[in-house]
Structures are given as structure tokens and as C-alpha cells.
Amino acid sequence: MNSLFLQEVPLSWYLLLSAVLFALGIVGFLIKRNLITVFMSIELMLNAVNLSFVTFAHQWHAVKGQIFVFFVMMVAAAEAAVGLAIIIAVFRARATLSVDRIDLMKL
Amino acid sequence: MHLILFILFAGFCLAGAINLLLQSHPINSALSLIVVMVSLAVLYLLLGAEFLAAAQVIVYAGAIMVLFTFVVMLLNAGREEHTMGSRVARSVGFPAVVVILGVIATVILHAQGLGAARDTDAITGTEELSRVLFTDLLLPFEVTSVLVLIAILGAVALASHGGGERTGPK
Amino acid sequence: MNAYFHLWLIPLAPFAGFLINGILGRRLPKWLVTTVALLTPLAAFGVVLNAALGFFGIGKGVIPVIGSLPLPFTETFPLPWIDIGSLRVDFSFVLDQLSLVMLLVVTGVGFLIHIYSVGYMGGEKGYARYFSFLNLFLFFMTVLVLAGNALVMFIGWEGVGLASYLLIGFWFQKKSAADAGKKAFIVNRIGDFGFLIGMFLLLANFGTLSFSAIGEKLIANPGWQGGVLTVIALCLLLGATGKSAQLPLYIWLPDAMEGPTPVSALIHAATMVTAGVYMITRTHVLFDHSPFALGAVAVVGAATALLAATIGTVEHDIKRVLAYSTISQLGYMFLGCGVAAYSAAIFHLVTHAFFKALLFLAAGSVIHAVGGEQDLRRLGGLWKKLPVTFAVTTIGVLAIAGFYPFAGFYSKDAILYAAFLQGAGGKALWFVGLVTALLTSYYMFRLWYKTFLGKPSSPEAHPHECPWSMMVPLLILAALSICGGWIGMERFGAFLAPAVGVKSMAGNAQLELNLSIAAVAVALLGWLAADRFYRQRPRWASHQAHVNPRIYGLVLHKYYVDEIYGALIVKPLFGISKYLLGWFVDTALLGGGAWLLGGTAQFAGALLQRWQSGNLRSYAAWLAAGAAALLLFIVVPWSTIWPASLNLIFKMAGH
Numbered sequence A: 001m002n003s004l005f006l007q008e009v010p011l012s013w014y015l016l017l018s019a020v021l022f023a024l025g026i027v028g029f030l031i032k033r034n035l036i037t038v039f040m041s042i043e044l045m046l047n048a049v050n051l052s053f054v055t056f057a058h059q060w061h062a063v064k065g066q067i068f069v070f071f072v073m074m075v076a077a078a079e080a081a082v083g084l085a086i087i088i089a090v091f092r093a094r095a096t097l098s099v100d101r102i103d104l105m106k107l
Numbered sequence B: 001m002h003l004i005l006f007i008l009f010a011g012f013c014l015a016g017a018i019n020l021l022l023q024s025h026p027i028n029s030a031l032s033l034i035v036v037m038v039s040l041a042v043l044y045l046l047l048g049a050e051f052l053a054a055a056q057v058i059v060y061a062g063a064i065m066v067l068f069t070f071v072v073m074l075l076n077a078g079r080e081e082h083t084m085g086s087r088v089a090r091s092v093g094f095p096a097v098v099v100i101l102g103v104i105a106t107v108i109l110h111a112q113g114l115g116a117a118r119d120t121d122a123i124t125g126t127e128e129l130s131r132v133l134f135t136d137l138l139l140p141f142e143v144t145s146v147l148v149l150i151a152i153l154g155a156v157a158l159a160s161h162g163g164g165e166r167t168g169p170k
Numbered sequence C: 001m002n003a004y005f006h007l008w009l010i011p012l013a014p015f016a017g018f019l020i021n022g023i024l025g026r027r028l029p030k031w032l033v034t035t036v037a038l039l040t041p042l043a044a045f046g047v048v049l050n051a052a053l054g055f056f057g058i059g060k061g062v063i064p065v066i067g068s069l070p071l072p073f074t075e076t077f078p079l080p081w082i083d084i085g086s087l088r089v090d091f092s093f094v095l096d097q098l099s100l101v102m103l104l105v106v107t108g109v110g111f112l113i114h115i116y117s118v119g120y121m122g123g124e125k126g127y128a129r130y131f132s133f134l135n136l137f138l139f140f141m142t143v144l145v146l147a148g149n150a151l152v153m154f155i156g157w158e159g160v161g162l163a164s165y166l167l168i169g170f171w172f173q174k175k176s177a178a179d180a181g182k183k184a185f186i187v188n189r190i191g192d193f194g195f196l197i198g199m200f201l202l203l204a205n206f207g208t209l210s211f212s213a214i215g216e217k218l219i220a221n222p223g224w225q226g227g228v229l230t231v232i233a234l235c236l237l238l239g240a241t242g243k244s245a246q247l248p249l250y251i252w253l254p255d256a257m258e259g260p261t262p263v264s265a266l267i268h269a270a271t272m273v274t275a276g277v278y279m280i281t282r283t284h285v286l287f288d289h290s291p292f293a294l295g296a297v298a299v300v301g302a303a304t305a306l307l308a309a310t311i312g313t314v315e316h317d318i319k320r321v322l323a324y325s326t327i328s329q330l331g332y333m334f335l336g337c338g339v340a341a342y343s344a345a346i347f348h349l350v351t352h353a354f355f356k357a358l359l360f361l362a363a364g365s366v367i368h369a370v371g372g373e374q375d376l377r378r379l380g381g382l383w384k385k386l387p388v389t390f391a392v393t394t395i396g397v398l399a400i401a402g403f404y405p406f407a408g409f410y411s412k413d414a415i416l417y418a419a420f421l422q423g424a425g426g427k428a429l430w431f432v433g434l435v436t437a438l439l440t441s442y443y444m445f446r447l448w449y450k451t452f453l454g455k456p457s458s459p460e461a462h463p464h465e466c467p468w469s470m471m472v473p474l475l476i477l478a479a480l481s482i483c484g485g486w487i488g489m490e491r492f493g494a495f496l497a498p499a500v501g502v503k504s505m506a507g508n509a510q511l512e513l514n515l516s517i518a519a520v521a522v523a524l525l526g527w528l529a530a531d532r533f534y535r536q537r538p539r540w541a542s543h544q545a546h547v548n549p550r551i552y553g554l555v556l557h558k559y560y561v562d563e564i565y566g567a568l569i570v571k572p573l574f575g576i577s578k579y580l581l582g583w584f585v586d587t588a589l590l591g592g593g594a595w596l597l598g599g600t601a602q603f604a605g606a607l608l609q610r611w612q613s614g615n616l617r618s619y620a621a622w623l624a625a626g627a628a629a630l631l632l633f634i635v636v637p638w639s640t641i642w643p644a645s646l647n648l649i650f651k652m653a654g655h
Helices: A003-008 A010-033 A035-060 A063-092 B002-020 B026-046 B050-075 B088-111 B125-135 B138-159 C009-027 C030-056 C096-119 C127-146 C150-168 C174-205 C209-221 C228-243 C252-258 C261-270 C270-282 C285-286 C291-312 C318-338 C341-369 C385-400 C405-419 C423-452 C466-481 C489-500 C509-536 C539-548 C551-557 C558-609 C618-633 C638-653
Strands: C074-084 C087-095
Touching: A010 A035, A010 B002, A010 B026, A010 B088, A010 C618, A035 A063, A035 B002, A035 B026, A035 B050, A035 C405, A063 B050, A063 B125, A063 B138, A063 C270, B002 B026, B026 B050, B050 B125, B088 C618, B125 B138, B125 C150, B138 C252, C009 C030, C009 C127, C030 C096, C030 C127, C087 C096, C087 C150, C096 C127, C096 C270, C096 C466, C096 C489, C127 C150, C127 C261, C127 C270, C150 C174, C150 C228, C150 C252, C150 C261, C150 C270, C174 C209, C174 C228, C174 C252, C228 C270, C228 C285, C228 C291, C252 C261, C252 C318, C261 C270, C261 C318, C261 C341, C270 C285, C285 C291, C291 C318, C291 C466, C291 C558, C318 C341, C318 C405, C318 C489, C341 C385, C341 C405, C341 C466, C341 C489, C385 C405, C385 C423, C385 C466, C385 C489, C385 C509, C405 C423, C405 C466, C405 C489, C405 C509, C423 C509, C489 C509, C539 C551, C551 C558
Parallel strands: none
Antiparallel strands: C074 C087
16 A cells, blocks of 8 residues: 555656547547537647656656647647637538538638 | 556546547537546646646636637537548548557657656746746747737637638528 | 853752742733743853853853853852861862753753743643742752762752652642652652762762762772772662663653653653763763673663663553653663763763654644644544644654664764673673664654554544744754754764763774664664554554463553562552551550550549548548658668568568
């Protein structure tokens, strides 16, 4: 019990978690049919990358790693805003959010 | 302690991610994603990034995911319909994912020099972070704010009724 | 050198006529076309006459440019034509005794025929076109004669072939005429190939194409005989046989009779076909250094003469008889060259121009009179209606048969005499020549009888004499046929000697006299035979034809030479063109290649088109695949994986 409490977590586990989350994000991108859900998978991928950045920042005690995560968050926010605006526009034009139905190159 | 917390919240992450994939209604997927965000915040705390943990909760879970939820509710997207899947996506995409995951995992597992998560003495204070942010990396910071401004403008322009040409089934 | 004779005017004047009549002719009034067409050859003739008078020192001071003209006289264009390395070819015109004689014949007889054409072709639609082509021919012919080197001569050579093609096919709507033009041009081309090869060899061995330079080199090396010189000479001979219609390339000349009669007179009797003889005489130094080639020339000439004469005895078309007669007489000229009696050959060339042109023009008058009929079997009894034509034709026939004192007697005798003196082979050639003379007399008188004497075959025809424009040239040529030979071989030979060398003859006057008597006797024999078979017993000929059908058929069909050529050469060529080149190369290879290119592009396009599906998920999948490939490429140590995997395989195989 004691040893279990005091055991350290190898950083590679964090990185593996990050990789798995990333892969799950790609899978979601590939199999989900709702446009918003696809977008959410992209956010998941971004978060996975954030986790690996923080891990490495912890490894080498580099503040810049965490600052980069900060920037990634900002970009993700901007991207989310604009992307959702686009989705709204697409919905207005096509009246559908199914990825397979939106296959013409122009609206 | 560290280990137990890690396993717990890593489990929440994975569960949330898998649930995101398995749910058919987007609102459920959004809520699962919120779970993933919050769990990740805890993991950041475990790694000593307290500011980032707070930012993750405030920005990601509190703003971005709320935005997602609002849009879902606005567009009233119902359950996903089962359209024909893309054969290419399955035949090319899945092996690609497997390869990516395999390669990264192999690299990680064979990497030398990765230590373990140190404990509380490795916490990065907000003061330290802000000092670097506002001196060495001031330019990217300002640029990012401009970026956010542009994003706001773009979003407003796209989502408003009069913006741009609309050709589609009316 | 105080005189500049403007030799370039001689070709230029007809060329100007060609341009004017060719480009503007259709819009000009007829009298203007005629004037231009007649003035230009007259101008050329005038310049030639000027030069001739200058040579003889006549009219000093009357015509300003004449001093006394020393020959050879060379005019060169200041800029060279080809100037590469050691090769230099100029545009040079040379006037010496030989070219002077030829030019007098070409421009003089040419001018007369131009006058005749005004009357003969007066009603034709292509009047201006005809005269422009005729002038074009004169231009090229004068270039050929004046040429100072082989390349300039080749320009003229090819050009007269072109003009001949254009004029033979003058009535190009008629398929037979168009085909005849093509045949002439193509057969000529075969000869030109020989000429070209000869030129290349000349260039390789002498480094120059100038006749004078080559002549000097050969004279300086009298021991250089045979070998490559024989090859060159034989190549040139091939060219000459093409142009001068000798074996084996004579087949185009009878077909060339599809052209208008004045064309036949000018080109295919008097001037163009003599170009081969002229060329051999020009390069005679080369032939002198190659006895084998010289012998070949003589044999070709004699054989052709005999062959053509036999065919001439059974031909029914009046112009074809004359065509075969031309081939035969050209054979005489070749025979003369072949025994190195070049002056005699040129002498015969000159007299032949006179009486053959006369005969053709007279035939044209007959054809014009009876409204286009050319078949001997349907002519007859015209002597009363066409008295002048009858008279001049008689003169022409007597001249070609070689009766004393007409022109043909002197020149033919000179050739036969020279042949006889050439040793055993020469005597055989003499005999062949004699037999040919017999046949010549025979078939010419046959033509004479069938055309003019006897009963008129179609009594309802109303033949009329020709207009004066056609009459005057006939009369002039008749006069020349009578007195053209009176200059005599000695004087003529002496005149030409600086240009063609002197042949030392080992005979004596008595032998010459005997041979002349033999020739005249033979001609008389031919006349008597023709008289017997065509006047006294006119049905003998057709009776003979029935009795010996196979021989008759053989000769009538010209020994099936055309058919043999057709099967041996023309048919395989067509086959190759159609199947090998037409189907295989063109359709299969080239077409298939083009189709392959296009097809590949289309196929690739169709393939890639499916990639741009618009489907978001497939795009995502390809993105992921790309990322995976990149990762693999970066991470995997490719340089060690190859041997490592081999090791692995071997290990696994080992267990």
C-alpha cells in the first residue's frame, strides 16, 4: 500500500496516453458523420498534443513548453470560433450536417 | 498517490474519448469531450502546470466546449444518420492510424532519458511563466491577441446573414 | 577582257517572262501575253547571237560590247554559293564553243517554237500558263548549258525536269496526261540520283565541282585511269540515261507525247533530252580517262537506238513514232560520245534539233488540221490539202533518213565513221548503227506514206493548212534541215576542238566515202521497203501482223518493258508504301503512339479524378496515410533495416 502510494509515474505513460488520445481523435475524424462531432475530434487531437508538450516541459523544466501550450489553446479557441461559424454557414446553405452529404466543392 | 491519481484520471480521459466516438448524438459527444478536458486539467496539475490546468478548465471546458454545445443546440442537429461510409476512409485510414500509433509508441518506449514525474518541487509557478511570457515571448503573445481579434471578426462575418454569397437550396 | 557579255541575261530574260506570264498572265490581254512570251526568248537569243558574233569578230564597233571574244569566258557571281571549309561552289556561267553551239540551238529553235505555239495553242484556256512554263523551261535549260560547275548544272537539270513535268501534264484534267507527267518526273529522278552520287564522288575525289578545275586535274594526271573514275562516269551515265531517255530509263518519253505538240518538239526532241549528251560531252575528260565507262556509253546508245527503231516500225500514233525516233537518234548521239567522237555527237545533236523539231511541228500541223486525230490508221491522202506541210515533212524525212545533201547525212555519217574506226567492237557498233539507219528510213517513210499518201481514210474531214504563225517556223526549220549540215564535220570539229578535244582518226577519205555510200544505200533500201509495203501493197502490213501475231504483239507492246518495270518495281513500291509505311508505320506505330499518349493521360486523369471526390472522410484518410508515411520515413532507419530484415529472414529460415 505504501509503495503503491509512493510509486512514481514514468513519463512515458503520459506520452503513451497522449499518443492514444491522438489516435482516437483521428479515428473519430474518420468515422463520425456529424460535422460538429468531427470538429470535436480535432479538438481532442489538439488536447492530446498539449498533454505531450506539458510532459516534456516537466521533463526538462522548460517553461517555454507550457507557454507553447498556452498559445495552442489560444489558437484552438480562435479556430473553434471560426470553424463553428463556418459550420453554421454550411448548415444554412445545405440544411444538413452530414459529412457525406456535403461533397460538392462549392456551396 | 501520484500513480493512483494518474490511473484514475487517465482512465477518465480514455473513457471520455471512447465515448465520444461511440455516441450518436453530438451533444453526448460534447459532454464526453468536457470530461476529457477536465481530466486533462488534473493531469496537468499532476505534472506541475497549475496555470495551464486553470486555463484548460476556463478556456477549453468553460468557453470552447460551451460554444460547441451552443452550436449543437442552435442547429438542432439530431442523431446521426447512418449513411454509407467511405470505403476509402476505412481501408486507408485505419491502417494509417495503426501505423501512426505503432510508430509513436515504439519511439516512446525505446526512448532513453525519460524520467519519471517528479513531485511537487517541480511545480511551475504562474509568476515564472508570466515572466517569460511577457519578456522573451512578448511578440508572439501580441500576435496571438491579433489572431483572436481576426477570428472574432471572421466568425461574426461568416455567421451573420448578410455576409458573402449564399447559393444553395432555399 | 574588254567585253562583259552579261551572260546572266540569257537565263534571266525567260525567267522574267515566266514570272510575268505566270503571275499576271490570266489578267493580261492575250496580245500582251504573247508579246512578253515572244520577246523574252528573242532577247536571250539576241544575247547569244551577240556573243557568237563577238567570237567571230563580226560587227566590231556596230554592237558596242563586242571586242573579240576569247573563249572560254567565265562569269561568276561575286558572292559564293557554298563556302565551307575546303569546298567552294560559285554561281558561275561559262561560255565556250560547246555551250555557244548549244545555246544557239536552244534559244534559236526555242524561239521558233514559241512563235509556232502562238498559233497552235491560240485557242487554249491555259494560254498564259503554257507560255510561262515554256519560258521557265528556257530559263532552266540555259542555266544548264551555261553552268560552270556540276551543282549549277544540277539546278538546270532538275529545273528542266520540273518544266517538263508541268508541260507534259499541261492538260492535267486528262488522267493520262497527269500520269505521263508523273512518270516522266519520277523516272528522271532515278537518273538524277545517279547524277547526285556522281557529284558526291567528284567532290570526294577532286574537292571541287567546277568543270574546268576537274578537267585540269585530269589532264595533269594522264595516268589516272579507271577505278573510281569509272564509277563516277557510270553514275553520270545513269543520270544521262534518265534525262536523255536511253536504256533503261527511256520509258517516259513515249508517254510524254501527252503534252502539246510544240512541247514535244522543243523539250522532247530538240533540247531537254539532249541535256544528257551535253553533260557527257562537258565531262568528257572524265570519260576519256575511263575506257570502260566510255564503252558502256556506246553500248547503251547503240542498243537503245536499235530497240527504239524496232518499236517505231509498228507504232500507230504519229507522235509516238516520232518519240521512238527521238530515242533512237539520241542513241546515235550516245554512240558518238561512246567512241569519243564528241564533236560528231554534238553535230548530230544540232542537225537532229533541226529536223526533229521540224517533224514534230509538221505533225502538229497535221493534227491541228484534222482536228486532233493522231492515229496513223485514220490518216491518209493529206498531200493535196496540206501542200506546205507535206513539203516540209518530206524534207524532214529525207534529212532524218540521212540522204545526201540533207543535214542528217553529214552528222550520222560522222558518227558511223568514228564508230567503224574503233576496232572490232567499233565495227559491231557500226553495223548496229547501219541496221538502225535502215529501220529509221523504213519507219519514217512508213509514217510519210500513211499520213500523206494513199486514200483519205475519212473523206468527210476538211483539213485546212495552218496559219502563218505556224508556217514560218516550219519553213525556217526546213531550210535549216537542208543546209544545216553543209558546214561539214571538219570545220565543225575544228570549231569545237578547244572545248571537246580532237579525236585523231586513223582512217582515210576513201573509207569514209565507202561508208557514206553504204549509209545512203541503206536509207534507200528502207525507202523502197516502205514504198513496197505501204504504197504498192497496203494490206501487207496487217497480213504480216496476223501471220506472226506473237512477234507483232511483242513489238507492238514495246517488248512489255513498261509491264516488266511495273511488276518488278512499281508494284513492290506500292506494296511497301501501303502496307509497311502506310499501315505499319503510320497507323500502327505513329497513330498507336499518339493514341497511347492520349490514352495514358486520359487513364491517369480518370484515375486521379476519383481522388477528388469531395468526400471529407476520404480526404482525412489520405491525410492520415500521408502522416503515417512521413512518420515511418523519418523514424525507421532504412539503411539498417535492409540487412536487419535479411538477417531476420535467414534466422527464421534457419529455425
